[in-house]
Amino acid sequence: MRYQSIKGFRDIFGSNAKNFIFIENTARKIFRKYNYQEIRTPLVESAELFLRSIGETTDIVEKELYVFEDKGKRRIALRPEGTACVVRAYIENNLSQKYATQSFFYIGQMFRQDRPQAGRFREFSQIGCEYFGNTSVYADIEVILLAKEIIERCNVNDIKIEINSLGCEKCRPTLVSSVKNILRKEFNMLCDDCKRRMEKNPLRALDCKVDGKKFSDIKFVLCDICNSEFEKLKTGLSNAGVDFAVSNTLVRGLDYYTKTVFEIKSGVLGSQNSVCAGGRYDNLVKDLGGAPTPAVGFAIGTDRLAEIIEKTSCRKQEEYYPVFVAAFGNDKTLEYGFNILRELRDAGIVSAGGYFTKSLKAQMRIANTVGSKYAVIIGDEENKKKVVVLRDMTAKSQKEVIPQTLITMIKNTDSGD
Numbered sequence: 001m002r003y004q005s006i007k008g009f010r011d012i013f014g015s016n017a018k019n020f021i022f023i024e025n026t027a028r029k030i031f032r033k034y035n036y037q038e039i040r041t042p043l044v045e046s047a048e049l050f051l052r053s054i055g056e057t058t059d060i061v062e063k064e065l066y067v068f069e070d071k072g073k074r075r076i077a078l079r080p081e082g083t084a085c086v087v088r089a090y091i092e093n094n095l096s097q098k099y100a101t102q103s104f105f106y107i108g109q110m111f112r113q114d115r116p117q118a119g120r121f122r123e124f125s126q127i128g129c130e131y132f133g134n135t136s137v138y139a140d141i142e143v144i145l146l147a148k149e150i151i152e153r154c155n156v157n158d159i160k161i162e163i164n165s166l167g168c169e170k171c172r173p174t175l176v177s178s179v180k181n182i183l184r185k186e187f188n189m190l191c192d193d194c195k196r197r198m199e200k201n202p203l204r205a206l207d208c209k210v211d212g213k214k215f216s217d218i219k220f221v222l223c224d225i226c227n228s229e230f231e232k233l234k235t236g237l238s239n240a241g242v243d244f245a246v247s248n249t250l251v252r253g254l255d256y257y258t259k260t261v262f263e264i265k266s267g268v269l270g271s272q273n274s275v276c277a278g279g280r281y282d283n284l285v286k287d288l289g290g291a292p293t294p295a296v297g298f299a300i301g302t303d304r305l306a307e308i309i310e311k312t313s314c315r316k317q318e319e320y321y322p323v324f325v326a327a328f329g330n331d332k333t334l335e336y337g338f339n340i341l342r343e344l345r346d347a348g349i350v351s352a353g354g355y356f357t358k359s360l361k362a363q364m365r366i367a368n369t370v371g372s373k374y375a376v377i378i379g380d381e382e383n384k385k386k387v388v389v390l391r392d393m394t395a396k397s398q399k400e401v402i403p404q405t406l407i408t409m410i411k412n413t414d415s416g417d
């Protein structure tokens with residue numbers, strides 16, 4: 001029996017794993033600069049949380065949610081996105097009272113039982129943030145700048161930022177009814193999804209891949225307040241040097257957004273070109289049982305960013321070549337060899353070795369294959385004298401040194417960390 005990973009799931013290793021680490025490290029650094037705290041929430045939540053927050057007629061909940069019953073007959077879901085989870089944690093742990101500034105970020109896996117297609121996985125990773133308790137348009141501007149900086153610091157530069165405003169409780173109904181009018185007129189021509197959406201979730205038709213074009217002329221008539229905030233958003237972004245476009249059909253696939261929505265796209269990925277999406281959701285905390293709390297956030301698709309980095313080879317090379325420790329001979333010698341390996345690592349030097357049951361020749365072959373610039377060779381003779389042989393693999397020269405000098409010598413060259 002050979003085991004295989006489940007369809008739509010994959011292993012991440014080698015260069016791809018390095019891309020993920022590079023992206024995540026970059027994001028952590030930038031979040032710290034903006035004073036965002038990391039939050040880690042469970043991968044599983046009660047299914048009800050997502051029905052309530054994301055909306056029952058969205059694709060995520062209708063078709064893609066992983067739901068199962070646990071032994072206690074509870075309906076459990078694997079989280080399909082991070083916002084609902086962070087909001088649940090925010091309310092449950094009373095974070096609004098615990099912290100004077102409430103900006104949080106998360107990095108982790110999400111699960112959606114999507115139709116399998118190239119570059120799309122059922123387990124994928126997102127980097128996201130949620131900024132609570134600030135109604136100011138400057139909070140919207142901040143999260144857009146933050147997302148842009150993370151993506152650009154990952155050396156992805158050909159990006160497009162699209163923004164839109166979905167309005168508030170006052171002006172949204174007007175928008176919804178004008179969309180409904182178009183849907184009614186075109187009803188027989190609509191795809192099945194849009195026919196179903198018409199009553200419960202008509203705005204979703206705007207970003208339907210089949211019918212989206214029918215709405216390109218639609219005008220978003222915002223109330224005075226929403227309109228003036230949207231103007232401030234545009235001015236603020238321009239002042240911050242952000243290049244952006246207003247897109248009338250940008251609605252996002254989730255029910256909870258209000259006012260600002262945005263997306264960041266990259267041309268490298270063809271049709272699946274969105275690498276980041278976000279917006280404001282001023283009603284969600286209240287809808288999920290908390291006190292009324294404004295909030296704004298985004299999620300970046302780490303897998304897509306990693307794919308761009310791989311395609312454009314724009315990750316900074318972080319290759320390193322370990323010092324290789326080879327020992328052979330009696331047990332005392334091998335013990336001595338392993339101590340040297342530990343001391344190198346304790347000194348912060350990237351080191352490999354310890355294949356002491358292999359012949360010296362086989363050990364040196366491994367040192368060559370991993371690209372070591374230096375090998376440390378230890379036989380019974382060296383153990384007796386408490387020295388080591390330091391071999392320069394490029395110059396093919398070697399000399400005897402004492403362990404204390406070994407570390408200084410290697411540190412003085414470029415093969416440390």
Ligand SMILES: [Zn+2]
Pocket residue numbers: 167168169170171172222223224225226227
């Ligand atoms: Zn409004």
Ligand SMILES: [Zn+2]
Pocket residue numbers: 190191192193194195205208209210211212
């Ligand atoms: Zn449609």
